[in-house]
Amino acid sequence: MSNLFDKRDVDVAWCPGCGNFGILKLVKEVLEELEIKKNSLVNVSGIGQAAKTPYYIDTNMFGVLHGRALPVATGIKLSNENLCVVAEGGDGDMYGEGGNHFIHTIRRNIDIVHIVHNNMVYGLTKGQASPTSQKGFVTGVQVDGVINEPFNPLAVALSLKAGFVSRINIGNIKHAKEVLKEAFLYKGYALVDILQPCVTFNKINTYDWFSENSYVLDDSYDASDFEQAVKKSFETIPMPIGVLYKNKNSAVTFEEAKRGRDAKPLHSVTHDMAKIQRLFESY
Template identity: 60%
Template structure:
């Protein structure tokens, strides 16, 4: 296991075998390989097993309410656009409780990275169906099986003109690091949906299942073609992995357009706290 500046000695409250362990290591390695200073990084997370991840990284983080990581991440980026801001959480946290914030963060297009641990189940609350659970998935609550079609985050993001949309699987370590690095480098909102097995409460969508039911986009795939990206996002099994879409033309970010920075590019935290600044921030 590679040593990084992001290593943090702490008791980790995940089940043995959880995909979060792999993703935690891959994320730290990605940050280290990009030579990013931990002082220039802030995580924002909500509630859930995935949302605990920032607590195990040697950097700054804000752990808030269920489903509310994205508005906090947006506020942090507005206060200091010089920071790398990563919003982290699970499929229930981000697409369920945080679904409304997911939609409007895409509309606002802050320059943040959005990492979603997608294991198709609620892990912290012990096995209820999540928005991405497959139809027919049986749980202690959905005893006859899930009756709804699963939420498709990639198609929704593309329909709202998200400029960067990707999916990966923790079982493919090199691809996962590559995708995370591309998301960090991209100037704009970057969604990375990550297949991340829950070994305790999802006995269907296992490591083996993800390996058998995914494929990596080949080198000839054109990730700047939005129509192709939407077609890939609508595929069911097998699911495509990689960067589905990276908008070629720059889409202005929230920070670039916000009145707060039209006349003065100085980060908000460096300015004197005035009522006018706060009013602009809330616009």
């Protein structure tokens, strides 16, 4: 089925069966269904297999360096708040190399959708552990298995009072779409951590493994209860999926606090030279 965001003449560089295909399809469908305009959307990504996603979507994109999608996305949103800004990449990109930016982007509460493909392994560098790899995971580098505690992005995001914290499983596409749409509609920083298998380098955390080791938060779960969300975020096997936390009273966003509501895009902001003259002459 064709989609408005299909990009023509591109050579997709993923392995056959890769979970990224499902995420690409999901993102394009959500964009189309939410009627987001191509030229008012910017997708920023770093480096890695997941970070290639924006290259396959027909929209504005800025493919930057490993770990740096978030500060670039911040600069874009600060420059023009009318743009819908997405930062997309993998677990190594966003939680490892870009870990410091992850922390401070949440603190800023910039109005972006932060999509992280979490396959618990490094794909592009061929199979090393990622920050989210499970303990005991054996690789060519972690020859005796991973000994570090896995990074918990949801708990970290909640500890920093992120307004929208979610996890989805690409194996459950219907549910994933609902959550991703909600993330796009949320005003403020929204984290969507996507469980996704790497069919080449992670033979443990497969489509089946993710389905067997996760459960969907049902209607009885109150996503506005912060303390409950914190507890949920520490559940590991099985992992809860869905919107863990959504701040009902969405806070003032970074760009609003910085420049006020309905600020002019900076490309049309010039300074009053007569005023510069006056200020200079006060010296």
